[in-house]
Amino acid sequence: MQDNQAQVEFWNGEGGQRWADHDAQFERTIGPLTAPLLARIAPNAATRALDIGCGCGNQTLALARHLGPGAHVTGVDISAPMLALARQRAAAGAAPLEFLLADASTHRFEPQSFGLLFSRFGVMFFADPLQAFRNLHAACAAGARLVFCCWQAPALNDWLRLPLQAALRHVPAPAATDPHAPGPFAFADRARVSAILEAAGFGAVQFESLETELCFAEGDTLAAATTAMVEAGPVNALLAPLDAEARARALDDIRATLAPHYREGKMMMRSAAWLVCADRIAG
Ligand SMILES: C[S@@+](CC[C@H](N)C(=O)[O-])C[C@H]1O[C@@H](n2cnc3c(N)ncnc32)[C@H](O)[C@@H]1O
Numbered sequence: 165m166q167d168n169q170a171q172v173e174f175w176n177g178e179g180g181q182r183w184a185d186h187d188a189q190f191e192r193t194i195g196p197l198t199a200p201l202l203a204r205i206a207p208n209a210a211t212r213a214l215d216i217g218c219g220c221g222n223q224t225l226a227l228a229r230h231l232g233p234g235a236h237v238t239g240v241d242i243s244a245p246m247l248a249l250a251r252q253r254a255a256a257g258a259a260p261l262e263f264l265l266a267d268a269s270t271h272r273f274e275p276q277s278f279g280l281l282f283s284r285f286g287v288m289f290f291a292d293p294l295q296a297f298r299n300l301h302a303a304c305a306a307g308a309r310l311v312f313c314c315w316q317a318p319a320l321n322d323w324l325r326l327p328l329q330a331a332l333r334h335v336p337a338p339a340a341t342d343p344h345a346p347g348p349f350a351f352a353d354r355a356r357v358s359a360i361l362e363a364a365g366f367g368a369v370q371f372e373s374l375e376t377e378l379c380f381a382e383g384d385t386l387a388a389a390t391t392a393m394v395e396a397g398p399v400n401a402l403l404a405p406l407d408a409e410a411r412a413r414a415l416d417d418i419r420a421t422l423a424p425h426y427r428e429g430k431m432m433m434r435s436a437a438w439l440v441c442a443d444r445i446a447g
Pocket residue numbers: 168171175180190194216217218219220221222223240241242243246266267268269283284285286287289290
């Protein structure tokens with residue numbers, strides 16, 4: 165079994181702090197995908213639900229509201245800074261929620277306890293996804309349902325592809341990595357995801373393509389929105405070694421690339437995600 169130490173460090177270091185600092189922006193971006201996920205869950209679908217990789221908890225609260233007062237939702241995440249925000253958010257609301265700082269792939273959940281496993285972009289970071297989904301399967305009650313979303317391939321996600329292409333005219337390309345390595349695009353290949361879920365004991369696996377324009381940054385000017393988008397996104401780390409002049413040139417290039425997508429103060433970028441549903445079938 166491979167361990168998730170690199171992800172634990174990332175989500176407790178720069179990555180998790182960046183998400184917590186830009187929580188409102190991230191929520192404006194991916195918040196519109198919460199409703200299609202919840203639409204796949206009957207309001208009375210479960211009395212106990214698990215939100216995997218719950219982060220700052222926005223969608224955990226939405227799930228708790230959707231399931232109603234009789235349900236109890238547990239959010240699990242490895243990121244202390246993101247969970248701190250989730251706990252503040254839960255304390256401000258009245259929903260029956262708890263947050264657990266733990267690795268969802270190995271944590272010993274109470275066996276057969278959850279009627280619903282849910283995740284918004286929180287299941288692509290496991291070093292050993294089959295082992296992780298076996299562990300999660302063991303926590304499923306009979307008849308439990310799995311509902312999550314994950315990104316499709318980078319080529320279909322202009323929010324990453326376009327700024328990255330522009331940045332790579334100014335910095336050396338990072339070493340090629342395994343496309344299945346833990347990260348936002350690790351679950352892009354639906355055949356692989358199906359195989360993992362089926363091997364872990366889930367069946368009736370269904371994929372729906374969610375293709376939509378999402379707002380990846382806001383700003384009164386194109387320059388402000390470009391800076392906001394770069395600072396919140398993965399391209400920022402690539403630009404880090406550049407001196408001020410070289411960074412300014414790279415930002416000019418990224419801004420020109422993104423200009424056609426800046427409308428009424430918003431950077432609207434094409435995105436493609438999978439909405440995946442499955443049922444627990446095997447013991
Ligand atoms: C892209 S963020 C999504 C956060 C949240 N679901 C949302 O939609 O805003 C991915 C989350 O997965 C969490 N994560 C990564 N690996 C994990 C693991 N092994 N166990 C639990 N959480 C994990 C990260 O800490 C992070 O909060």
